[in-house]
Amino acid sequence: MKTFVAAAITLMSLPAAAQTKYYDNIVLRQNGNIVYQNKATNIDSIAMENNKTQIALYDRDGGLLFSTPAAGTRMDVEQGAPIADMxxxxxxxxxxxxxxxxxxxxxxxxxxxxxxxxxxxxxxxxxxxxxxxxxxxxxxxxxxxxxxxxxxxxxxxxxxxxxxxxxxxxxxxxxxxxxxxxxxxxxxxxxxxxxxxxxxxxxxxxxxxxxxxxxxxxxxxxxxxxxxxxxxxxxxxxxxxxxxxxxxxxxxxxxxxxxxxxxxxxxxxxxxxxxxxxxxxxxxxxxxxxxxxxxxxxxxxxxxxxxxxxxxxxxxxxxNASATLVDNVQYCDGLAVKPGCYYQIMGTGFKEGDQLRLQQKYNATNTFTLPCVLTPMGVAVQMPEGIATGSYRLTVMRGTDTQLLGLTSLVVMDKIPAGAQVIAHRGVWNNSDASQNSVASLNAALAMKVYGSETDVWSTTDGHLMINHDATINGINIENSTYDQVKDQKLKNGETISQLQDFL
Missing domain, CATH: 2.60.120.200 (Jelly Rolls)
Structure with missing residues (x-):
């Protein structure tokens, strides 16, 4: 544990029992009253901040656990709960x-x-x-x-x-x-x-x-x-x-x-x-x-x-639990971002007016509070000017209620790489009357302006390239048949089986 402690803070260790081992607890008191306590193993660093007027405790993810004025604060290390040794x-x-x-x-x-x-x-x-x-x-x-x-x-x-x-x-x-x-x-x-x-x-x-x-x-x-x-x-x-x-x-x-x-x-x-x-x-x-x-x-x-x-x-x-505001939260870690672009968070329960707090790891002063834009799958937030590469704690805020979503790494870039393109699988057929790998399904893909359309091609024994998803059509194996044996076979939508040249 990295510890930076002012001289006014007293550390006092208590001996553990002879057999059972115990965790150390960090206990902060003001005027004799406990204002904060936690296992020492949950605390990564203790720092003096704001010209040594404030004591700040951070967890292993760099998140601020507790902050209090240093004046009149006493810190002790005391015997805590038993350690599970088996x-x-x-x-x-x-x-x-x-x-x-x-x-x-x-x-x-x-x-x-x-x-x-x-x-x-x-x-x-x-x-x-x-x-x-x-x-x-x-x-x-x-x-x-x-x-x-x-x-x-x-x-x-x-x-x-x-x-x-x-x-x-x-x-x-x-x-x-x-x-x-x-x-x-x-x-x-x-x-x-x-x-x-x-x-x-x-x-x-x-x-x-x-x-x-x-x-x-x-x-x-x-x-x-x-x-x-x-x-x-x-x-x-x-x-x-x-x-x-x-x-x-x-x-x-x-x-x-x-x-x-x-x-x-x-x-x-x-x-x-x-x-x-x-x-x-x-x-x-x-x-x-x-x-x-x-x-x-x-x-x-x-x-x-x-x-x-x-x-x-x-x-x-x-x-000390915060309210459960959202569930089923998912987001990308290590994502490339730039100021002005949107960062997507998926989840259920987001509401109009929610905000997202981005707090950089081990740097509570580098914090951004961003309005959430509702999307069909959750929310999106626009990356602010001044965002820097690093690890950030994500916290959703709704009025006075907050919920920690987790920790993410952001990589700030001047130019965002192009995203993946959409290719229709066997054309567009599952929301229309078109059959898979039909001319109609290809035309539907073109109408949607997708990047491409995937299809399956089989060669007849005499070298004709036929379009069909399965190796067989209506019980006829394409690769073991001549063009004349397959050229009149019908797809489910009544369309005749096509050759590759028909598609091209």
């Missing part, structure tokens, strides 16, 4: 995921990939799973640990699972086991929504398999909370081997503690992996439909105070 998944823009814990376990996804998107509330990429609730599973992440003895030993010695999730379903909720972070198959541990059975409802649940006999014995730490659609929940499951308890916390509150004496029963050998968006098994099962923001495993039975600190980190993001 598994800490970060979802990436390209649909992959990475374990950033010290173990660095391999993470794979299914062949179809997982949709990820930048979530402005949590300021990170979030995984979105579209599986059948508690059923067929096509999107998931897999974290293998079966051959990792160290991971297994740590898991069996007591552990904590943490996840932030949002369910996506149309009420009422389906009655089934939907598992968002789980490693179950005749054993194991995991977080889930359970199905109704006896006194259990469709509740957020922590479910370790702990036994004094070695035989499967599920310990149902239910929360009593049925997850509502489109609402985020912070869920923590703790198996304290020494205390002989399994506990579940939701949004920082202890909801249940059940007896869990004995040893952890591992899943079957072919199922020793954690599924995110599903449950482990010989294959993925019991799918989750909704979002997973984070998924972590700790080598400790965290205390109530430590779980509270985890929740404080999540709640800080939720409390």
């Amino acid at each position: 598994l800490d998944l970060v979802f990436n823009e390209d649909g992959t995921a990475t374990d950033i814990s010290v173990l660095g376990l391999p993470v794979t996804n299914n062949a179809g990939g997982v949709a990820t998107y930048y979530n402005p509330t949590f300021k990170r990429y979030v995984a979105r799973f579209d599986n059948t609730w508690a059923g067929a599973t096509s999107t998931y992440f897999r974290v293998n640990y079966g051959s990792n003895k160290s991971f297994i030993d740590l898991l069996k010695d007591g552990h904590t699972l943490e996840a932030v999730v949002m369910a996506n379903y149309t009420p009422p909720i389906a009655n089934g086991e939907a598992k968002f972070f789980s490693s179950h198959e005749a054993g194991g541990t995991g977080l889930m929504v359970c199905k109704t059975s006896g006194s259990r409802g469709n509740e957020l649940t922590f479910l370790p398999n702990v036994s004094t006999t070695g035989k499967s014995s599920w310990k149902w730490a239910t929360s009593g909370i049925v997850p509502q659609p489109k609402q985020y929940y912070h869920v923590v499951g703790v198996w304290d081997k020494d205390e002989k308890k399994a506990k579940i916390y939701v949004d920082g509150v202890l909801k249940n503690a059940v007896n869990a004496e004995g040893e952890l029963v591992l899943p079957k050998a072919n199922s020793q992996w954690f599924g995110v968006g599903c449950d482990a098994g010989p294959s993925a099962q019991l799918g989750w439909n909704g979002d997973v923001v984070l998924a972590r495993v700790y080598d400790a039975a965290l205390t109530e105070d430590e779980v509270s600190k985890l929740w404080e980190d999540v709640k800080r993001y939720e409390d």
Whole structure:
């Protein structure tokens, strides 16, 4: 972390506990009151600005996190939330995921990939799973640990699972086991929504398999909370081997503690992996439909105070969340621009009067506020004079509400390269009565003034070049036939098959 701190600011480090490791928090106070705090890992630089009268904190994307007068401000480094030392998944823009814990376990996804998107509330990429609730599973992440003895030993010695999730379903909720972070198959541990059975409802649940006999014995730490659609929940499951308890916390509150004496029963050998968006098994099962923001495993039975600190980190993001103004945002990164040209942003929810703020990375003074022009697919903004090559944070503004869209790189040029031209595929036929590769479809392409029209050409056995999409027409193979055998064949619109010279 690059740090530039005035002499009036005091730095004070607190020792971490002997076993559990903790993040450092940067805490700013004025008159003894906390005005800002964040993980040190989220802060890239701290600078004195405006003739050293202002303290500014920037994130790793160069965005301004917080600014306050330096006079009377005290900055401390204090003990924050525990560090997930067994598994800490970060979802990436390209649909992959990475374990950033010290173990660095391999993470794979299914062949179809997982949709990820930048979530402005949590300021990170979030995984979105579209599986059948508690059923067929096509999107998931897999974290293998079966051959990792160290991971297994740590898991069996007591552990904590943490996840932030949002369910996506149309009420009422389906009655089934939907598992968002789980490693179950005749054993194991995991977080889930359970199905109704006896006194259990469709509740957020922590479910370790702990036994004094070695035989499967599920310990149902239910929360009593049925997850509502489109609402985020912070869920923590703790198996304290020494205390002989399994506990579940939701949004920082202890909801249940059940007896869990004995040893952890591992899943079957072919199922020793954690599924995110599903449950482990010989294959993925019991799918989750909704979002997973984070998924972590700790080598400790965290205390109530430590779980509270985890929740404080999540709640800080939720409390400071900006309004969701637009969705499904896409834009080009590394695009060539010049003053006066338009930069396109695709998305839904843009409104008349919206503005776009362009703030250059690590330079909050080089900021442009631009009016948005509505387009059929989103908005366009006109590049201003003074725009320079570099990285910019894109923020949409609507009155006092703002939403960070992300970071983009712009390359300023004197002359913009010519764009791609449009070529009609088989002519223009899908919105007219013309057949593909017909003279009528070519004429329709000419009428639209497109750059060109693609067609398919086949040679008869006697050297005539015929126009047709398929190798055959009305059951006759063109390449194996003479011109006389094909020249009178009709297209679907009644037009006779053409030769290339007819087109030319």
